[in-house]
Amino acid sequence: MKWALLIGALCLAGCNKPESTYARNSDVKAGDIKSGYAFLQDDTKALQDDDFANPGFLWVDRGKRLFETAETGASTCSTCHGAHGMPLKGVAAHYPKVDAKTGKLLNLEAAINLCREQHQGLEPLAYESDDLLGMTAYVASLSRGEPVSVDITGPAAKYYEEGRDYFFRRKGQFNLACSQCHNEHWGEKLRGDTISQGHGNAFPAYRLEWQDFGSLHRRLRDCDTGIRAEPQDYGSETYMAVELYLAKRAEGLAMESPGVRR
Numbered sequence: 001m002k003w004a005l006l007i008g009a010l011c012l013a014g015c016n017k018p019e020s021t022y023a024r025n026s027d028v029k030a031g032d033i034k035s036g037y038a039f040l041q042d043d044t045k046a047l048q049d050d051d052f053a054n055p056g057f058l059w060v061d062r063g064k065r066l067f068e069t070a071e072t073g074a075s076t077c078s079t080c081h082g083a084h085g086m087p088l089k090g091v092a093a094h095y096p097k098v099d100a101k102t103g104k105l106l107n108l109e110a111a112i113n114l115c116r117e118q119h120q121g122l123e124p125l126a127y128e129s130d131d132l133l134g135m136t137a138y139v140a141s142l143s144r145g146e147p148v149s150v151d152i153t154g155p156a157a158k159y160y161e162e163g164r165d166y167f168f169r170r171k172g173q174f175n176l177a178c179s180q181c182h183n184e185h186w187g188e189k190l191r192g193d194t195i196s197q198g199h200g201n202a203f204p205a206y207r208l209e210w211q212d213f214g215s216l217h218r219r220l221r222d223c224d225t226g227i228r229a230e231p232q233d234y235g236s237e238t239y240m241a242v243e244l245y246l247a248k249r250a251e252g253l254a255m256e257s258p259g260v261r262r
């Protein structure tokens, strides 16, 4: 596991401290919030900035095509969400969001799948399939530049607390919490990476290490695996809750999907 050595170094600084020495409120200070983009090398930034070179646009284009194409017996997404329907511009910046009917927390992937089931009579798309990633990337791209802003009141409050709790909980063989890297050590080097503040505003994103496009949940699974903790399932309620906590924590940052990351 390639993080092991470096995590060892982080642990010297932190792992043996009793839990109580970590302030649960050690959030990144409001004026200090930076997108992961700020920590990238110039060539990676350039790749994200150029819509023709950014490989993420292969997925955006795929999603746009699907959005405008009818599957057997169903109306297209664009029938309802086209220029004369309920345009989806800006909506992705407000996800995850609680579904008023069921009270369940939905991220963008889940909202798209719900629409397929309820309004198109179609089966949900598999999490992490190129079709769902493409559709999510297309809808997210309609919010590029919009500031992240989510509702954590009312029925969303318990999910926010659950996500926050996960973020500060130590776990895995290295007994590390998300907060120890992304609140307390951002800006420091971890192998070839510079640890960022761990915001989700660029996802779904193309990762050079994956040679592939992936969801935020795939990124979270990598972080959990990196500390040798059991990763949560794709689309699990826990990762949805973490996604809500991350979005609130990133409030005001511009939406970047399709981002490019190392």
Ligand code: HEC
Binding pocket: 003, 007, 035, 036, 037, 166, 167, 176, 177, 178, 179, 180, 181, 182, 190, 193, 194, 195, 196, 197, 198, 199, 200, 201, 202, 219, 220, 223, 224, 226, 227, 242, 246, 261
């Ligand atoms: C051992 C340190 C470490 C821990 C613990 C850790 N991460 Fe990460 N994380 C990284 C590194 C390194 C990266 C890649 C560079 C970067 O963007 O920070 C990363 C990337 C991310 C990103 C993508 C940021 C971007 O802009 O691309 C998110 C989101 C994230 N982590 C969230 C989490 C969450 C949530 C947890 C807890 C479940 C967690 N991380 C635990 C080290 C860590």
Ligand code: HEC
Binding pocket: 067, 075, 076, 077, 078, 079, 080, 081, 088, 091, 097, 111, 112, 115, 116, 118, 119, 120, 135, 139
């Ligand atoms: C028959 C009309 C119809 C079709 C077809 C349809 N939707 Fe929807 N969609 C709706 C309605 C109505 C809502 C508002 C929420 C609700 O009542 O379910 C909605 C809500 C949404 C939302 C959440 C918007 C918000 O403001 O939070 C997204 C995202 C979405 N749809 C994406 C899609 C995608 C992608 C497709 C194609 C896979 C699609 N929809 C197909 C009618 C439709």
